Amino acid sequence: MTQMDEARKGIITEEMKAVAKSENVSEEFIRRSVEKGTIAIPSNIARDIEAVGIGKGLRTKVNATIGTSTDILDVDMEVRKAKVAMENKADTLMELSVGGDLDAIRRKILSITNIPVGSVPVYQAAIEAIRKKGAAIYMDEDDMFTAIEKQAQDGIDFMAIHCSVNKETLKRLKRQGREGGLVSRGGAFISAWIVHNEVENPLYKNYDYVLEIAKEHDFVISLANGMRAGAIADSTDRAQVQELIILGELVDRAREAGVQTIVEGPGHIPLNEIAANVMVQKKLCRDAPFYMLGPIVTDIAPAYDHIVSSIGAAASASAGADFICYVTPAEHLALPFPEDVKEGVIATRIGAYVGDMAKGIHNGELDLKMANARKKLNWEAQFESAMCPNEARRIRNERPPADPDTCTMCGSYCAVKIVNEWLDDASTDVFE
Amino acid sequence: MTQMDEARKGIITEEMKAVAKSENVSEEFIRRSVEKGTIAIPSNIARDIEAVGIGKGLRTKVNATIGTSTDILDVDMEVRKAKVAMENKADTLMELSVGGDLDAIRRKILSITNIPVGSVPVYQAAIEAIRKKGAAIYMDEDDMFTAIEKQAQDGIDFMAIHCSVNKETLKRLKRQGREGGLVSRGGAFISAWIVHNEVENPLYKNYDYVLEIAKEHDFVISLANGMRAGAIADSTDRAQVQELIILGELVDRAREAGVQTIVEGPGHIPLNEIAANVMVQKKLCRDAPFYMLGPIVTDIAPAYDHIVSSIGAAASASAGADFICYVTPAEHLALPFPEDVKEGVIATRIGAYVGDMAKGIHNGELDLKMANARKKLNWEAQFESAMCPNEARRIRNERPPADPDTCTMCGSYCAVKIVNEWLDDASTDVFE
Numbered sequence: 024m025t026q027m028d029e030a031r032k033g034i035i036t037e038e039m040k041a042v043a044k045s046e047n048v049s050e051e052f053i054r055r056s057v058e059k060g061t062i063a064i065p066s067n068i069a070r071d072i073e074a075v076g077i078g079k080g081l082r083t084k085v086n087a088t089i090g091t092s093t094d095i096l097d098v099d100m101e102v103r104k105a106k107v108a109m110e111n112k113a114d115t116l117m118e119l120s121v122g123g124d125l126d127a128i129r130r131k132i133l134s135i136t137n138i139p140v141g142s143v144p145v146y147q148a149a150i151e152a153i154r155k156k157g158a159a160i161y162m163d164e165d166d167m168f169t170a171i172e173k174q175a176q177d178g179i180d181f182m183a184i185h186c187s188v189n190k191e192t193l194k195r196l197k198r199q200g201r202e203g204g205l206v207s208r209g210g211a212f213i214s215a216w217i218v219h220n221e222v223e224n225p226l227y228k229n230y231d232y233v234l235e236i237a238k239e240h241d242f243v244i245s246l247a248n249g250m251r252a253g254a255i256a257d258s259t260d261r262a263q264v265q266e267l268i269i270l271g272e273l274v275d276r277a278r279e280a281g282v283q284t285i286v287e288g289p290g291h292i293p294l295n296e297i298a299a300n301v302m303v304q305k306k307l308c309r310d311a312p313f314y315m316l317g318p319i320v321t322d323i324a325p326a327y328d329h330i331v332s333s334i335g336a337a338a339s340a341s342a343g344a345d346f347i348c349y350v351t352p353a354e355h356l357a358l359p360f361p362e363d364v365k366e367g368v369i370a371t372r373i374g375a376y377v378g379d380m381a382k383g384i385h386n387g388e389l390d391l392k393m394a395n396a397r398k399k400l401n402w403e404a405q406f407e408s409a410m411c412p413n414e415a416r417r418i419r420n421e422r423p424p425a426d427p428d429t430c431t432m433c434g435s436y437c438a439v440k441i442v443n444e445w446l447d448d449a450s451t452d453v454f455e
Numbered sequence: 456m457t458q459m460d461e462a463r464k465g466i467i468t469e470e471m472k473a474v475a476k477s478e479n480v481s482e483e484f485i486r487r488s489v490e491k492g493t494i495a496i497p498s499n500i501a502r503d504i505e506a507v508g509i510g511k512g513l514r515t516k517v518n519a520t521i522g523t524s525t526d527i528l529d530v531d532m533e534v535r536k537a538k539v540a541m542e543n544k545a546d547t548l549m550e551l552s553v554g555g556d557l558d559a560i561r562r563k564i565l566s567i568t569n570i571p572v573g574s575v576p577v578y579q580a581a582i583e584a585i586r587k588k589g590a591a592i593y594m595d596e597d598d599m600f601t602a603i604e605k606q607a608q609d610g611i612d613f614m615a616i617h618c619s620v621n622k623e624t625l626k627r628l629k630r631q632g633r634e635g636g637l638v639s640r641g642g643a644f645i646s647a648w649i650v651h652n653e654v655e656n657p658l659y660k661n662y663d664y665v666l667e668i669a670k671e672h673d674f675v676i677s678l679a680n681g682m683r684a685g686a687i688a689d690s691t692d693r694a695q696v697q698e699l700i701i702l703g704e705l706v707d708r709a710r711e712a713g714v715q716t717i718v719e720g721p722g723h724i725p726l727n728e729i730a731a732n733v734m735v736q737k738k739l740c741r742d743a744p745f746y747m748l749g750p751i752v753t754d755i756a757p758a759y760d761h762i763v764s765s766i767g768a769a770a771s772a773s774a775g776a777d778f779i780c781y782v783t784p785a786e787h788l789a790l791p792f793p794e795d796v797k798e799g800v801i802a803t804r805i806g807a808y809v810g811d812m813a814k815g816i817h818n819g820e821l822d823l824k825m826a827n828a829r830k831k832l833n834w835e836a837q838f839e840s841a842m843c844p845n846e847a848r849r850i851r852n853e854r855p856p857a858d859p860d861t862c863t864m865c866g867s868y869c870a871v872k873i874v875n876e877w878l879d880d881a882s883t884d885v886f887e
Contacts, residue, residue: 093866094856121868150868159873193878194886203826204874211870215877221885253871254826255812255819294773295813320769320809322822322829325837326846330765330802334809337752337766341726355829355837356847357854358863370762377752377766380687381727387687390754394635394686397754397787405757405787414758415788422789424526431790434525436553436582438643439685441591442636445647446625453653454626 025241026066028281030058038064042076056080060274061310063283065115065139065180065243072137072180075114077285078312082384083340083375085112086141086314086348087368090119091128095358098128105132107361111368113349115181117141121150121208129177139180141245144170145226149212159212160219167225168232175240182242183287185209187269188249189227193217196250196262203254203291210249230273234280243283245314246270251290255322258292259300271307285312285346288339291319297335298342305343314346315339319354328354329363329370336371340378347371369411376410400428400439457673458498460713462490470496474508488512492706493742495715497547497571497612497675504569504612507546509717510744514816515772515807517544518573518746518780519800522551523560527790530560537564539793543800545781547613549573553582553640561609571612573677576602577658581644591644592651599657600664607672614674615719617641619701620681621659625649628682628694635686635723642681662705666712675715677746678702683722687754690724691732703739717744717778723751726770733774746778747771751786760786761795765802772810779803801843808842832860832871 029036035050039057042064043050053076056062062078077084087108089101101120108116118132118140125147133140148170149159156162174182188210196205205211213224226233237244250266252258270286277284286308288300297318304313318335319328332350339347351359351367359367380387389408396404402419406412422431429437461468467482471489474496475482485508488494494510509516519540521533533552540548550564550572557579565572580602581591588594606614620642628637637643645656658665669676682698684690702718709716718740720732729750736745750767751760764782771779783791783799791799812819821840828836834851838844854863861869 092863093868094863095854095866122866146868153867160877190886194883197878197881197883197886202823202830204830204871205878206870208865208868208870208873211873211878212868215873218877218881218885254829255822256826293812293819294769294809321805321812321819322825323808323840324801324805324842326841326843326850327801327805330762330805331809333762334766334769334806337726338770353850353854353864356850356862356864357856360854369756369759373753373756373759373762374766376755377726377763380725380753387725387753390687391634393754394688397686398634398636408755409758410756411758418758418785418788422527422785422792424789430788431524431526432785432788433640434527434554435585436525436578436591436640436644438638438640439636441640441643441647445592445650446629446637446643449629449650451626451629453650454622454629 025238025281026057026064027283030054038066038074041074046076046081060278063243063285063312067178067180068241069178070180072139075139077346079310083379084114084346085368085371085375086115086117087113087364088117088119088348091122092358093122096122098123102135103361104364105136107364108368109138111365112372113368115139115141119143121146133178141181141183142174142179143183143209144174145185145209145212160216162216164225171236175236175242180242181245183245183247184226184233185213185247185249186226186230186273187266188213189224192250192262192266195265199261202256206253207249207251209247213249230276234277234282237282238280243285244277246273246284246286248287251316253291255291255293259296267304267307274308274311285314287314287316289318290316291322294320294338297338301339301342301344312345315344316348317350325355326352329367333370333374336374337377340375341381343382347375398439457670457713458489458496459715462486470498470506473506478508478513492710495675495717495744499610499612500673501610502612504571507571509778511742515811516546516778517800517803517807518547518549519545519796520549520551520780523554524790525554528554530555530563534567535793536796537568539796540800541570543797544804545800547571547573551575553578565610573613573615574606574611575615575641576606577617577641577644592648594648596657603668607668607674612674613677615677615679616658616665617645617679617681618658618662618705619698620645621656624682624694624698627697631693634688638685639681639683641679645681662708666709666714669714670712675717676709678705678716678718680719683748685723687723687725691728699736699739706740706743717746719746719748721750722748723754726752729770730774733771733776737775744777747776748780749782757787758784761799761802765806768803768806769809772807773813775814779807830871
């Protein structure tokens with residue numbers, strides 16, 4: 024039985040209990056939400072991990088993506104990247120290697136992680152077709168399903184599956200045209216395959232088979248967004264919205280089958296379109312958890328796309344998105360190194376936390392602890408309340424103040440100190 | 456005559472022409488906006504700078520703050536920080552030194568800059584009182600006005616003057632209480648002064664004299680926000696809103712006198728309160744240009760406050776704020792070094808640019824150039840469209856791809872390449 028099946032029978036699983044505890048909500052709320060499909064708990068039956076809940080009413084989660092490329096194939100570095108992501112408190116990891124021994128790398132990453140791990144199985148299907156047959160267009164249907172099956176057996180907890188890149192969405196895309204084209208790798212593989220083979224996408228046509236495999240292993244289907252805009256100029260266009268309608272239908276069918284889903288969203292999108300995108304997704308997909316990729320709110324800041332995306336993450340989480348894929352400083356330029364992973368996770372966590380405060384998931388209790396520590400000039404308590412205490416300590420210690428109560432910004436003229444001395448005990452008579 | 460006086464006489468000054476040109480709007484629009492006070496052009500009569508317009512209908516501007524402290528008194532470093540700010544395209548600079556020979560440092564910074572330079576004159580008044588008389592509370596009224604006069608003569612283009620920290624705002628503050636207290640340094644000096652001397656703030660009581668000096672030198676008064684919250688827990692409280700009402704009255708009086716103003720805003724504030732803060736300020740201050748300090752949308756990320764603040768900048772600019780003071784990674788920890796200045800300016804510029812797209816100041820024309828360059832895999836054109844080309848080049852060059860068309864992220868499996876090859880020329884017949 025899947026988590027969803029159990030929820031429907033009124034069973035509160037160990038995973039649901041763990042999620043309820045870590046989110047400080049009731050177990051029954053989690054069970055009902057998993058039953059409805061508004062919360063997903065990615066946890067393959069083959070894996071023993073710390074369960075993470077993604078969806079309405081929960082803290083916005085942050086995903087870090089790692090993986091080799093054909094140019095940089097360093098498995099040890101990918102292991103380090105996975106560890107850096109976990110150390111910096113990414114909630115989930117996607118292992119998207121496309122270079123080297125894909126099975127071995129996946130198993131290695133699964134073996135060293137205790138958080139949900141996701142994948143994009145069509146990469147493996149396409150790459151094996153390229154290696155064996157010379158091109159991704161020579162994949163056959165079995166290659167696609169075999170990759171899903173194999174990765175499910177290995178324990179992958181959630182899979183981005185490109186079901187909705189089909190003739191209908193591609194027709195809309197072609198009719199409309201685009202400035203930036205497609206930037207989804209999975210979407211590109213499937214599109215090329217459809218064009219060459221002139222038949223429908225098997226992952227759409229045989230979606231019931233996808234559901235069957237998902238049900239057997241109880242992985243969450245992350246319904247992939249192949250049409251997401253790769254450029255601000257193409258945001259919220261007809262191709263994307265057409266795909267979203269189809270994604271909504273696929274959510275319904277998964278729920279009927281007792282399979283958990285999350286739905287991927289953009290991508291490149293201006294700040295003022297984010298709230299509408301979240302609302303439309305939530306409506307069309309009946310409150311399925313929404314997984315934003317970034318979003319990237321301007322195209323012009325490569326090398327700083329983690330900051331661009333932190334803005335997008337905050338706005339998305341604030342508007343109701345549930346899950347955010349990080350973006351690193353290397354985005355659009357190169358494969359991320361471990362330090363990029365760190366910066367990407369932190370920037371995205373900041374955005375998610377800020378958005379969660381705006382949507383009322385928390386009330387800034389940690390902010391209050393920090394405020395009180397600052398008022399008392401208690402630096403140890405400030406570091407304890409900080410999201411990144413080591414980095415904060417480093418900056419302060421590099422530039423130590425003469426008076427250990429203060430910092431080198433104001434030195435002797437510390438506003439807090441002046442106010443503590445003069446204002447706190449002042450009689451209000453003075454001000455009448 | 457001040458810029459505002461000239462605007463009222465129908466005169467279009469050289470400064471207005473320069474602003475119209477750089478913003479690509481009509482000269483008459485600038486003149487009318489300066490007349491109304493919805494756009495300010497900080498340009499002291501003693502200085503010859505590139506005029507910058509701040510206000511409604513213009514690109515959101517970014518301020519970088521520099522200055523010595525008592526702990527780190529390195530004038531050469533402050534000069535470097537000013538240069539780094541200008542190289543990274545800060546629109547204005549505030550010189551807020553509190554350590555060393557304040558007059559000499561100010562004059563040095565004015566001599567090497569061609570952008571508007573701002574100051575906080577009460578710092579100098581307070582520090583000279585501390586040096587000569589032992590404490591800021593021993594300032595006399597003349598010390599405050601003398602500092603304004605001297606800094607105006609030196610050519611300061613805009614001055615943050617703490618007129619609204621008065622008995623009325625302090626009474627509201629005391630009645631209400633706060634978690635984080637006051638964090639405005641100028642606000643702290645004035646508050647302590649009022650409490651000790653038990654008389655009204657001279658900058659409020661004798662505001663007409665402030666206006667007289669401003670009129671003589673035509674500097675812009677940046678009406679300082681002494682009550683801004685220094686903690687999320689204190690955001691948008693009665694003390695802040697009380698001060699804002701008074702600031703609105705001071706804007707009216709400045710306009711009557713022909714003196715340009717901008718109004719400072721928060722501060723520490725959750726994401727979901729930003730739009731309301733901008734709206735209320737614009738209403739109470741009759742569309743005076745709004746100068747956001749940050750804002751900082753969570754207290755818990757010291758070492759990453761430039762990212763926190765980039766989120767706040769984007770939301771503020773998007774909601775109608777006109778001018779943003781940067782925040783650096785050293786905020787709340789130490790005096791910024793030149794590399795912090797760089798990161799702070801870039802993060803804030805990203806936020807301002809993203810917000811400007813959202814409020815329709817631009818339509819992402821640069822984003823479209825980048826999108827087209829990406830689609831064509833034209834890397835030189837990508838760098839030319841980038842906000843920070845050097846940093847983007849560095850990341851790419853550190854990890855060069857085997858195929859110079861692609862990058863090391865996807866290597867052989869570049870989505871753009873696949874789409875260009877397969878999808879662009881595909882007949883739509885395939886999809887019917």
